[in-house]
Amino acid sequence: MSTTLEGAPPSGSPAPVHRGRWIDDWRPEDAAFWSRTGATIARRNLIFSILTEHIGFSVWSLWSVLVLFLGPRYHVDPAGKFVLTMVPAVVGSVLRLPYTFAVAKFGGRNWTVFSALLLVVPCILTAVVLKPGVSYSTLLVVAAVAGVGGGNFASSMANINYYYPQRLKGWALGLNAGGGNLGVAFVQIAGLIVLETAGAAHPRLILAVYIPLIVLSVTGAALFMNNLSSAKNDKRAMRDVCRDRHSWIMSLLYIGTFGSFIGFGFAFGQVLQVQFKADFATPAKAAHLTFLGPLLGSLIRPVGGVLADRYGGARVTFVNFVAMVVSATIVLLASLQNSLPLFLVGFMALFIFSGIGNGSTYKMIPAIFRAKSSLLVAQGMSEPASEQEARRLSCALIGLAGAIGAFGGALVNLAFRQSFLTYKSGNAAYIAFIAFYTVCFIVTWFVYLRPSPKRLEGV
Structure with missing residues (x-):
């Protein structure tokens, strides 16, 4: 509940009410308030939110780079390396739910x-233990701690969602998400530079880059961000959204899009080294390509939102999953023929379509609850109350789907591990991806596109 300060501007004033770093009167839907001061404050918070989330993604995907440095002296086989990239994905997915609630409880700036600051911990731990002779169990524990970077996305998105008016939420959240996703590509570029300049014996140089960046982001957030008193947790919303079948359907689809993006981002360099040993005899050769997929997937994410606005989220998501089936089939054929060029074409397409799907599935979530709100109006609920209900459930589902979707990254790495361990190739994993994407486009059509009197319009 907002508080009023003595001598503060009244509720209709275009000026926000400050209490230190807390803002007690925040009205983004008020045009005068927004144009005078709201937009400037929101933009400043967005900038530092993107910076910290970007670094969070980099730390989360740190081990997708570090496994390229684990030569024979570390005594870690390819199956073990896939586990090292899988563990942070699991921890990050679990942390996303509590991180979502932390913003309202502690304040966006404070959290x-x-x-x-918590991102420093896995960096320091890695710098201390990462040397030949370290036990595999120690590496697993340190890799798990890197999972804290995966939670930053959820808290960052929840925080920025409070700042922007409805008409600008899509743009702000898309920019925030895209800037964060780029962290996967940038840490891999950092790894490439270290491999090319210092060699595989010096993985700590990557940490020497990121520790100062973390300190910079912490300082910027402390000096320039704000807390909003109006940010409140609605625990009933999460309970209510878990009872809605669309929540689990959208979570399934988000496993297919974001789970693929983050899972492939973690695993791609390792897949290249194992699948095409002759072409990628050194880690540096694999690192030349590993960043391209995450970079393309991140940059194209907003396109999925734009296409969803124009053609409908369900249509774009349906076509996108069909394209992912085709792309995964190309990867499978390339693997069977041992064709590296065709393999790279198929995998880059998978990254691109997973990025587009990230945007289109996120656009489907508010559309689903807007469509359901019109049914509530027909049943007698007032229009403002139905719109508020739609926003309440949309926010909860974005948090839930984000957490479940991130777990998909662990499933991707598990599929690769089992495939290479059992069959000495990634073919079984590619077949599993084809089957899963097929399920996703069938579910999308059956629930959201199939002619039916029960179909939700406008999704």
Whole structure:
């Protein structure tokens, strides 16, 4: 509940009410308030939110780079390396739900400072233990701690969602998500530079880059971000959204899009080294390509949202999953023929379509609850109350789907591990991806596109 300060501007004023770093009167839907001061404050918070989330993604995907440095002296086989990239994905997915609620409980600025400072821990631990002779169990524990970077996305998105008016939420959240996703590509570029300049014996140089960046992001968040008193947790919303079948359907689809993006981002370099040993005899050769997929997937994510606005989220998601089936089939054929060029074409397509799907599935979530709100109006609920209900459930589902979707990254790495361990190739994993994407486009059509009197319009 907002508080009023003595001598503060009244409720209709275009000026926000400050109490230190807390803002007690925040009205983004008020045009005068927004144009005078709201937009400037929101933009400043968005900038530092993107910076901290970007670094969070980099730390989360740190081990997708570090496994390229684990030569024979570390005594870690390919199956073990896939587990090292899988563990942070699992931890990050679990942390996304509590991180979503942390913003309203502790304040957006306060939690951003704390969660960004927490990123120093896995970096320091890695710098201390990463040397030949370290036990595999120690590496697993340190890799798990890197999972804290995966939670930053949820808290960052929840925080920025409070700042922007409805008409600008899509743009702001898309920019925030895309900037964060780029962290996967940038840490891999950092790894490439270290491999090319210092060699595989010096993985700590990557940490020497990121520790100062973390300190910079913490300082910026502390000095320039704000807390909003109006940010409140609605625990009933999460309970209510878990009872809605669309929540689990959208979570399934988000496993297919974001789970693929983050899972492939973690595993791609390792897949290249194992699948095409002759072409990628050194880690540096694999690192030349590993960043391209995450970079393309991140940059194209907003396109999925734009296409969904124009053609409908369900239509774009349906076509996108069909394209992912085709792309995964190309990867499978390339693997069977041992064709590296065709393999790269198929995998880059998978990254691109997973990025587009990230945007289109996120656009489907508010559309689903808007469509359901019209049914509530027909049943007698007032239009403002139905719109508020739609926003309440949409926010909860974005948090839930984000957490479940991130777990898909662990499933991707598990599929690769089992495939290479059992069949000495990735073919079984590619077949599993084809089957899963087929399920996703069938479910999308059956629930959201199939002619039916029960179909939700406008999704």
